[in-house]
Amino acid sequence: MVHVGIDVRSLDYEQMTSRGIGRYTLDHLDALIKSLPSWKFTFFNESGVTPEPLASYLQRYPNCQLTSLNYLHTSNLDLYHIPDLMSIIPGYDSGLRIAPPYVPTTATFYDLIPLVLREDFIDLWTENPRTTYLTRLSQLKESSVHLLPISDYTANDLKRHLDIPQERMSTIYAGLAPSLGPRTPEKVDQVKIKFAINRPYLLSVGALDRHKNFNTVLTSFMHVSQQIPLQLVVVGSFCDPYFTLYKKYVAENNVQGIVFTDFVDNETLATLYSGALCHIFLSRYEGFGLTPLEAMACGCPVITSNTSSLPEVVGDAGILVDPLDAGTVAESILLFNSSPEIRQSLISAGIQRAQKFTWNNVAKKTEAAWNRLLVNSPIAVTTSRIPNNISQHTSNKNIPPAASYRESGYSFCIITNGAKPDKLRQTISSIIAQKMPSSEILVAGILPSEISPENLTYIPMKDAADNGRLGDMRNAMCRQARFDHLIVADDDMIFHEDFYPGLLKFGEDYDLLSPRILNCDGSRYWDWAIQSEIEQRLISYQESSHQQYIT
Numbered sequence: 001m002v003h004v005g006i007d008v009r010s011l012d013y014e015q016m017t018s019r020g021i022g023r024y025t026l027d028h029l030d031a032l033i034k035s036l037p038s039w040k041f042t043f044f045n046e047s048g049v050t051p052e053p054l055a056s057y058l059q060r061y062p063n064c065q066l067t068s069l070n071y072l073h074t075s076n077l078d079l080y081h082i083p084d085l086m087s088i089i090p091g092y093d094s095g096l097r098i099a100p101p102y103v104p105t106t107a108t109f110y111d112l113i114p115l116v117l118r119e120d121f122i123d124l125w126t127e128n129p130r131t132t133y134l135t136r137l138s139q140l141k142e143s144s145v146h147l148l149p150i151s152d153y154t155a156n157d158l159k160r161h162l163d164i165p166q167e168r169m170s171t172i173y174a175g176l177a178p179s180l181g182p183r184t185p186e187k188v189d190q191v192k193i194k195f196a197i198n199r200p201y202l203l204s205v206g207a208l209d210r211h212k213n214f215n216t217v218l219t220s221f222m223h224v225s226q227q228i229p230l231q232l233v234v235v236g237s238f239c240d241p242y243f244t245l246y247k248k249y250v251a252e253n254n255v256q257g258i259v260f261t262d263f264v265d266n267e268t269l270a271t272l273y274s275g276a277l278c279h280i281f282l283s284r285y286e287g288f289g290l291t292p293l294e295a296m297a298c299g300c301p302v303i304t305s306n307t308s309s310l311p312e313v314v315g316d317a318g319i320l321v322d323p324l325d326a327g328t329v330a331e332s333i334l335l336f337n338s339s340p341e342i343r344q345s346l347i348s349a350g351i352q353r354a355q356k357f358t359w360n361n362v363a364k365k366t367e368a369a370w371n372r373l374l375v376n377s378p379i380a381v382t383t384s385r386i387p388n389n390i391s392q393h394t395s396n397k398n399i400p401p402a403a404s405y406r407e408s409g410y411s412f413c414i415i416t417n418g419a420k421p422d423k424l425r426q427t428i429s430s431i432i433a434q435k436m437p438s439s440e441i442l443v444a445g446i447l448p449s450e451i452s453p454e455n456l457t458y459i460p461m462k463d464a465a466d467n468g469r470l471g472d473m474r475n476a477m478c479r480q481a482r483f484d485h486l487i488v489a490d491d492d493m494i495f496h497e498d499f500y501p502g503l504l505k506f507g508e509d510y511d512l513l514s515p516r517i518l519n520c521d522g523s524r525y526w527d528w529a530i531q532s533e534i535e536q537r538l539i540s541y542q543e544s545s546h547q548q549y550i551t
Contacts, residue, residue, distance in 0.1 A: 001040050002374070005103070007079040007095050008043040008066070010084040011051040020290060021209070024150070024174060025083040026053055028108070031175065032366060033061045037417035042077070044069050073100050079370055082107040085140065088132045090412035090463050091472055094140045097479045098187035104373040106366075107140075108172075111287025113156045113211060120210045128463045145506045146373055148172045148366060150288045153309035162289040166333040170369035174288045175359030180270055182299035182351075188275035191268060195259050196231060201231040202333065203276035203300065205269070205291045208234075212325050213282045213305075218246070220280070220329040222255060233272060238262045273298035273346065278336050278343075279307070284324040289313045295356055296312060296350030303332045303341050317353035318346060364474055409438030410482030415473050417465040418446030425451060430495040440482055444473035445491075 006029065011022065033041055041064045043054060048068030050058060058064050068073075082095035085107040099105045114121035114133055122130045138149075141162050146168045149155040155171050158164040160216055165190050182515070192198070202221060208214045222234040236243055243260065250258050273279060279295035281304045289310045292302045302318035303308050311320055319332045336343045416424050426445075431441055432455060441456040445465035459480065464472040489495075 001038060002036075002078045002177060002370075003040045003042065003076060004370070005072065005075060005100070006043050006116060007045075007080070007082045007084075007098065008051070008054060008068075009045045009095075010087055010089075010098055011046055012045055012047075012303050013087075013092075021087075022053070023086055024110075024368060025288075026368070027175060027177065027359050028083065028362060029054075029057065030213045031363035033057065033064060035360060035363040036367060037063060039063060040066075042067060042075055044072050058179070069098065072098070077103050078374065079103065080105045080270045082145070085109060085145075086133065086136055088129045090467075091469065093472065093476055093479070094136055094139060095141050096136070097476060098346045098503035098509045100465060102371075105368060106148055106373065107145050107156060109149045109158065109287075110409045111150075111285070112161055113285050113287070115161060117211050117285055130460070131460055139493035140164075142167075142524075146170065146369065148369060150174050151309035151312055152181060152310055153498055170365065170372075171390070172362050172365040173357060174290060174293070175362045176297050176354060176512055177266065177359075180294055182298040183271040183274040186400045191271045194241070195233065195261055197233060197259060199231045199257070199276075200277045200337065201233045201259075201275070203233050203272055203279045203295070204281070205235045205236070205273075205279065205294075206241055206281075207236060208246060210242075211284045213284050214242070216326050216329060217280050218255075219326040220333065221258075222497045223326065223330045224333045227334070230277075230333075230337075233259045233261060233276070235261050235264055235272065242467060247254065265413055269294070270298050270411045273300040276300050278303055278333065279308075280333070282321070282329065283308075283310070284323055286310055287438070292318060293354055297302065299347050299351060301336060301346040301350060303329060303336075313357075314331055315353055315527060316348035392545070406440065407483055409440075410436060410485045410487060411477075411481035411483040412439065412441045412495075413474065413477035413481065413486055414441065414443045414491055414493075415465075415488070416443060416445040416447070416476075418448045420491050421450050424448065424472065427489065427491055427493050427495070428456065433497065434495060434500040436500050438483060442477040442481060518532065 009031075010025065011458065014031075034194050041061075043066040044049065044063065045066070046069055048066065048070070050066050054066065058066060077100060080099050080103045082099065082105065085095050086109075095107065096522075097459075114125075122133055125133075141164065145168075147158065147164065148153075149158060149169055149171050150173055152171050153168045155166070158169060159166065200391060202217075203313075204214065204217055206212065208474070217232070221238070224230055225232075234246075238260070240243070245491065251256075261272075271296050276295075278301045281289065281292050281295075281302065283289065283305055284310045286305075287309060289304070292304045292310065295302050296314070296317060302314055303321060304314055304318055305323035306320040307323060314320065319335075321328045321332060327498075384428055414427060428441060428443075428451070432441075442459065443453075443456050444459040444461050446462050447453060449460050457480065459473075459476050461473050461476060463469075464476075474488055477488075
């Protein structure tokens with residue numbers, strides 16, 4: 001039985017599950033579990049508490065379970081998958097840092113919109129999210145993770161902008177919910193009454209971020225509505241700040257015929273698609289473009305952009321236009337209104353085209369990529385993932401199983417908010433002075449500019465440092481640590497010159513005198529209280545105190 005671990009932390013965040021990536025993740029998982037009943041799936045999140053979106057999966061499928069990241073490194077996984085690699089929600093640690101070493105890993109990749117359209121995204125972001133996003137891209141480029149882009153266009157972007165080789169990618173596309181399809185005229189009439197739709201209507205669906213280019217949709221509609229009776233129905237969440245801006249613009253300029261529906265359920269959305277004159281989607285960039293596919297499946301002809309992945313999705317089953325050319329868009333709308341034969345031919349072509357994109361096909365492509373990784377991986381499917389050259393420490397019952405995934409040695413993990421550069425420099429110098437043969441220094445938080453990162457591994461976590469999230473910084477360092485003994489320190493600690501000799505002298509009994517943390521998968525920590533007299537300590541602070549705690 002193949003055992004697959006899935007990072008489902010993003011499903012703990014409502015802002016993720018209500019948007020496209022969350023929907024994609026849930027549909028993808030559902031298809032995989034259905035198509036691979038003999039495989040075992042373990043979902044991992046921070047708490048081990050089942051997020052609501054996954055509750056039904058655990059009830060329906062006996063080959064699924066959910067547990068905490070505490071057990072990630074001891075779960076004997078054959079594969080590991082990251083559905084959301086690029087989320088920069090505060091506190092959401094990089095999936096690449098969490099991924100277990102020596103386990104073949106895949107990650108779904110959606111788009112490079114923030115990088116390609118940086119003037120609308122990362123150039124406008126504050127320092128922390130911008131740094132986080134660019135750091136993730138750097139991690140991705142340097143990693144060996146196998147990417148599962150949702151379109152060939154996204155794969156080409158990864159190659160063009162990040163130099164990701166083709167052999168590290170397998171396009172899997174996206175699928176449609178089986179429930180999507182044309183609705184009856186009676187249902188359409190009911191929905192039209194509900195939203196006060198009394199004329200033929202165009203349908204716009206989804207967020208209205210700047211790259212979605214709603215300005216051209218609005219301009220085209222205002223031009224055409226002067227020639228024929230027409231309404232524009234806009235489906236999307238009122239929580240979207242862009243919706244608020246456009247609603248305000250429409251009201252202040254007395255633009256007639258526009259209906260903002262707020263978020264609607266899937267049945268209502270399918271019915272709105274079914275009754276529309278056409279679906280209009282003029283995004284400047286999409287990693288896949290799901291709403292045109294949904295529209296085609298429901299018998300709604302499509303006018304969409306001739307850019308990015310959209311021609312790949314729509315093919316010749318819709319009208320492709322320059323998304324900034326409002327005149328051509330207006331002509332296409334008028335064509336649908338005046339030529340029912342052309343409209344009907346594209347409806348038929350759209351329904352046929354949509355049938356090619358199923359979640360079952362996505363699952364099969366994913367399975368094929370996973371099987372290739374299993375065959376080609378230097379780590380065979382086995383009951384143990386521990387390479388022979390890694391010390392397993394099986395004779396030491398005090399070290400948890402997770403320690404067997406690290407090399408034998410010491411990782412010094414320093415937390416800093418950057419406010420004490422002189423003390424931090426002394427801390428680092430005191431560690432280097434130990435001249436320990438198997439050791440490293442990791443620093444998480446804000447590294448002062450006057451401190452050189454030459455002899456250490458720096459993990460920038462400004463937001464966590466500014467907001468005092470010590471646990472997040474400890475997690476990040478412990479997950480990235482190379483060695484099996486971890487020493488977590490503040491940036492004002494001085495390691496005594498007798499520290500390393502003390503390790504050699506006291507051996508395992510040294511636990512009584514040091515803040516060594518043995519749980520090296522970074523999942524849980526316990527503090528060692530040093531209550532000995534100062535002359536007995538092998539670690540000293542600059543501030544003297546009878547009781548010292550390393551947290």
